[in-house]
Amino acid sequence: MPxxxxxxRLIEMFAAEPRVGVLEASRRLGVARGTVQARLDRLSxxxxxxxxxPEIDPAALGYGVTAFVTLQLRQAGGHDPVARRLAQxxxxxxxxxITGAGDMLCRIVARSxxxxxxxxxxxxxxxxxxxxxxxxxxxxxxxxxTLPLVRKVSSGALSGSRGHLxxxxx
Amino acid sequence: MPxxxxxxRLIEMFAAEPRVGVLEASRRLGVARGTVQARLDRLSxxxxxxxxxPEIDPAALGYGVTAFVTLQLRQAGGHDPVARRLAQxxxxxxxxxITGAGDMLCRIVARSxxxxxxxxxxxxxxxxxxxxxxxxxxxxxxxxxTLPLVRKVSSGALSGSRGHLxxxxx
DNA sequence: TTGATGACTGTACAGATTGTGCAGTGATTT
DNA sequence: AAATCACTGCACAATCTGTACAGTCATCAA
Numbered sequence: 001m002p003x004x005x006x007x008x009r010l011i012e013m014f015a016a017e018p019r020v021g022v023l024e025a026s027r028r029l030g031v032a033r034g035t036v037q038a039r040l041d042r043l044s045x046x047x048x049x050x051x052x053x054p055e056i057d058p059a060a061l062g063y064g065v066t067a068f069v070t071l072q073l074r075q076a077g078g079h080d081p082v083a084r085r086l087a088q089x090x091x092x093x094x095x096x097x098i099t100g101a102g103d104m105l106c107r108i109v110a111r112s113x114x115x116x117x118x119x120x121x122x123x124x125x126x127x128x129x130x131x132x133x134x135x136x137x138x139x140x141x142x143x144x145x146t147l148p149l150v151r152k153v154s155s156g157a158l159s160g161s162r163g164h165l166x167x168x169x170x
Numbered sequence: 171m172p173x174x175x176x177x178x179r180l181i182e183m184f185a186a187e188p189r190v191g192v193l194e195a196s197r198r199l200g201v202a203r204g205t206v207q208a209r210l211d212r213l214s215x216x217x218x219x220x221x222x223x224p225e226i227d228p229a230a231l232g233y234g235v236t237a238f239v240t241l242q243l244r245q246a247g248g249h250d251p252v253a254r255r256l257a258q259x260x261x262x263x264x265x266x267x268i269t270g271a272g273d274m275l276c277r278i279v280a281r282s283x284x285x286x287x288x289x290x291x292x293x294x295x296x297x298x299x300x301x302x303x304x305x306x307x308x309x310x311x312x313x314x315x316t317l318p319l320v321r322k323v324s325s326g327a328l329s330g331s332r333g334h335l336x337x338x339x340x
Numbered sequence: 341t342t343g344a345t346g347a348c349t350g351t352a353c354a355g356a357t358t359g360t361g362c363a364g365t366g367a368t369t370t
Numbered sequence: 371a372a373a374t375c376a377c378t379g380c381a382c383a384a385t386c387t388g389t390a391c392a393g394t395c396a397t398c399a400a
Binding site for chain 1: 181213231232261265267270275276312313315318321323
């Protein structure tokens with residue numbers, strides 16, 4: 001069981017207020033500071049928490065247009081060389097190889113629809129790309145999120161161990 | 171100009187090592203601590219930095235399968251009601267309304283291909299959804315990233331103001 | 341039943357960091 | 371020329387972090 005209920009509450013707390021430190025978190029969760037630290041260490045070690053990096057909003061950077069581009073690749077060469085070249089393009093935010101009609105699905109951003117045309121042209125120009133069909137994101141109905149999943153997983157893991165009583169010191 | 175060269179370096183530093191505090195960052199960048207704090211405040215206020223929340227890896231949670239589902243909706247009702255229902259499904263990680271043949275594009279995750287079938291069934295069962303066609307992500311060639319974009323924007327903004335000299339105190 | 345483990349709890353202490361405020365300095369703008 | 375604005379350096383109080391340690395429970399294997 002990757003995350004239990006306490007892990008879930010911990011993640012939610014840090015998601016809601018990243019500024020709270022370990023000490024404050026332990027106070028709010030009603031556990032010892034060492035416990036929170038140990039949990040965070042474990043979650044990071046296990047890769048559940050990939051990091052605490054700043055989340056950048058492309059829109060705030062002027063790139064308010066998002067689009068998804070499906071690529072058809074030339075058979076020869078394979079995906080990797082194409083991916084490497086796409087990685088050179090800053091506007092390519094993400095890329096997956098996929099099943100189905102297309103070979104690759106990319107998420108790209110642009111400053112405007114006109115700029116989007118430019119970015120798509122750049123992508124189509126990449127060696128190995130045969131054809132590209134794109135759909136523009138008109139609105140983000142559900143922004144990227146993982147918390148619901150964390151809740152589901154952590155609530156599913158019925159807790160087994162519980163508290164204790166503690167003692168006196170000094 | 172949303173972000174200048176110093177902002178760019180600042181963002182890159184926090185992306186690489188989120189643990190470094192404001193003080194350490196100021197030392198490495200060779201600027202005063204107050205400057206770093208002011209920059210971070212501004213970037214957060216302007217929305218460039220959306221937050222510092224923990225990045226959760228669905229794969230580490232057991233959801234190693236990612237897929238993109240294109241939805242055709244029934245004309246009546248519109249997108250929002252559907253989006254609200256999709257939001258109830260933890261496995262729906264993201265959703266956009268889009269141009270083109272489909273009406274909506276969702277990103278979903280599942281524990282396995284068999285589990286993926288279950289999730290898709292849940293989505294198809296959502297009221298308002300006419301049809302769904304999905305493609306599975308076989309490999310993530312380019313993981314979600316924004317740093318290249320930050321670099322492009324920040325390098326493009328030719329800096330104007332520069333340092334000073336400082337003084338003595340106490 | 342008896343260890344051995346592992347996860348927690350409180351506590352402690354030194355060192356480092358944060359939140360703020362302030363005065364002085366250039367560069368830029370009105 | 372006056373007013374702003376962004377920075378620098380420094381100061382101080384209040385906190386927090388890293389780390390360590392002993393004692394308690396619960397679980398697990400012998």
